[in-house]
Amino acid sequence: MLIDDNYYEYEGFVKPWNIKKVSRMFSHGLKQSDRLIINNTKGCSDRYLRRQIADRLNINMPIKEVWTYEKGCKRLIFKEGKFYKDNREV
Numbered sequence: 001m002l003i004d005d006n007y008y009e010y011e012g013f014v015k016p017w018n019i020k021k022v023s024r025m026f027s028h029g030l031k032q033s034d035r036l037i038i039n040n041t042k043g044c045s046d047r048y049l050r051r052q053i054a055d056r057l058n059i060n061m062p063i064k065e066v067w068t069y070e071k072g073c074k075r076l077i078f079k080e081g082k083f084y085k086d087n088r089e090v
Contacts, residue, residue, distance in 0.1 A: 001037075010069075012039040019044060026052050030061055038077075040068040046077065046085060053078050 001008050009032040011025035022044050029036040038049070053066055066078040076084045083089070 006035055007033045008035045008037050008065075008067075009033040010037045010039070019048065022048065023052060026056065030056065030063065034062045035065040036063075037067045037069055037074065040070045043070070049077055050083055053083075 001010055009029040011029040013021045013025065022038065022040075025038050026036070029038070040049070049066070049068065053063060056063060063078065064080065065076070068075050068077055076087050078084065
């Protein structure tokens, strides 16, 4: 998906949902783009999402931005090397 001249990869899941699918969404999405939007409608914890990002950064995967889509709203989790909670830097 193209947003403001940047390509984002939207990753969703096929029911039934389980936490392992979040890891697969990161793996598949990062093959397409270094900017992700993760469907987190089932409410995976921010701690788990940050851990998934940190694990991939530790193996030098390029990640520029990660957003979540939750119940009709988007929320910034990670951008340019910084983690965010409630759209504020942590």
